[in-house]
Amino acid sequence: MNMAVAPHRNNLKASIVVREKLDFKLDLHIPRYWYGNDAFMTRFWGGVFATFPEGERYFISSLRPFRDQVINSNLQQEMKDFMCQEGQHGLVHTEFNQILQEQGMPIDKLIHYQHRMFNFLLGCFSAKYNLAITAACEHITALMMECFFTKKDTMAHVDYRVRAMLAWHSIEEVEHKAVAFDVMNVVNVSYLTRVSAMLFLVFFFTIDSLRMTNYFLKADGFSFLQRMKLILGGISKLFGQDGMLAPMGKSFLKYFRRDFHPWQQPTLAHYQVWLDVYEQTGDPIAAGEAFHQAGK
Numbered sequence: 088m089n090m091a092v093a094p095h096r097n098n099l100k101a102s103i104v105v106r107e108k109l110d111f112k113l114d115l116h117i118p119r120y121w122y123g124n125d126a127f128m129t130r131f132w133g134g135v136f137a138t139f140p141e142g143e144r145y146f147i148s149s150l151r152p153f154r155d156q157v158i159n160s161n162l163q164q165e166m167k168d169f170m171c172q173e174g175q176h177g178l179v180h181t182e183f184n185q186i187l188q189e190q191g192m193p194i195d196k197l198i199h200y201q202h203r204m205f206n207f208l209l210g211c212f213s214a215k216y217n218l219a220i221t222a223a224c225e226h227i228t229a230l231m232m233e234c235f236f237t238k239k240d241t242m243a244h245v246d247y248r249v250r251a252m253l254a255w256h257s258i259e260e261v262e263h264k265a266v267a268f269d270v271m272n273v274v275n276v277s278y279l280t281r282v283s284a285m286l287f288l289v290f291f292f293t294i295d296s297l298r299m300t301n302y303f304l305k306a307d308g309f310s311f312l313q314r315m316k317l318i319l320g321g322i323s324k325l326f327g328q329d330g331m332l333a334p335m336g337k338s339f340l341k342y343f344r345r346d347f348h349p350w351q352q353p354t355l356a357h358y359q360v361w362l363d364v365y366e367q368t369g370d371p372i373a374a375g376e377a378f379h380q381a382g383k
């Protein structure tokens with residue numbers, strides 16, 4: 088099957104725009120427990136976000152081998168824009184990582200580990216499998232970002248600068264969510280490869296995120312028992328029936344349908360709010376605030 092261009096795009100305004108040098112005022116005024124003083128949520132998401140710079144370099148590396156196989160000029164341009172957006176995400180999350188490091192988190196060690204892990208994936212798996220892992224990551228990231236901002240309550244107690252950084256990252260993840268998937272279709276990655284990469288990712292992501300949470304909580308000085316209590320309580324906050332990530336369950340499962348395409352998933356209703364406020368003010372913090380306030 089050769090589907091070079093997104094066939095189900097339901098919002099033509101969600102085109103990929105590369106935005107550079109956005110200032111989120113990320114400095115040491117960010118509180119230590121920036122997720123509403125919640126140690127588990129701060130360290131869980133801090134661990135996930137700490138992966139982004141290396142992860143986003145991996146996404147770029149996994150698309151690069153296929154540049155010459157894509158002949159559709161729209162998709163070629165989208166691949167370039169995808170790489171530029173992910174590059175910018177990496178830069179801003181590196182700034183955020185530096186703050187976590189200065190607040191006592193062992194970021195350097197973590198990045199060293201991630202660097203080796205992503206190189207291992209690139210070296211040991213085929214180019215198509217790495218592309219399928221990237222497409223799976225893009226689906227998960229886009230759904231996760233939607234979970235952050237669909238309901239106002241979810242991010243209500245997060246520091247406003249971190250929230251603005253995530254709002255920008257979220258809208259750009261929505262804009263480029265189909266690029267890796269479209270490349271996967273052009274180079275004929277099989278259905279089996281696509282779904283096995285997703286299963287591999289979910290298993291690995293869950294285990295590794297909780298491992299990093301434990302690592303960060305340990306650096307905070309929590310004892311083993313305190314950490315286990317925080318992690319067990321945190322798992323239900325995330326994955327329980329009313330958990331933060333529960334709304335993404337149905338959309339996640341759609342990835343396993345043979346005829347799935349990322350643009351079948353509707354774009355966040357208030358996506359345009361971020362664009363409008365950013366265009367009017369040039370201020371990504373004001374845009375992030377308006378975007379958050381526009382949630383349900």
Ligand SMILES: [Fe+2]
Nearest residue numbers: 143173176260
């Ligand atoms: Fe990203």
Ligand SMILES: [Fe+2]
Nearest residue numbers: 173225228260
């Ligand atoms: Fe992405």
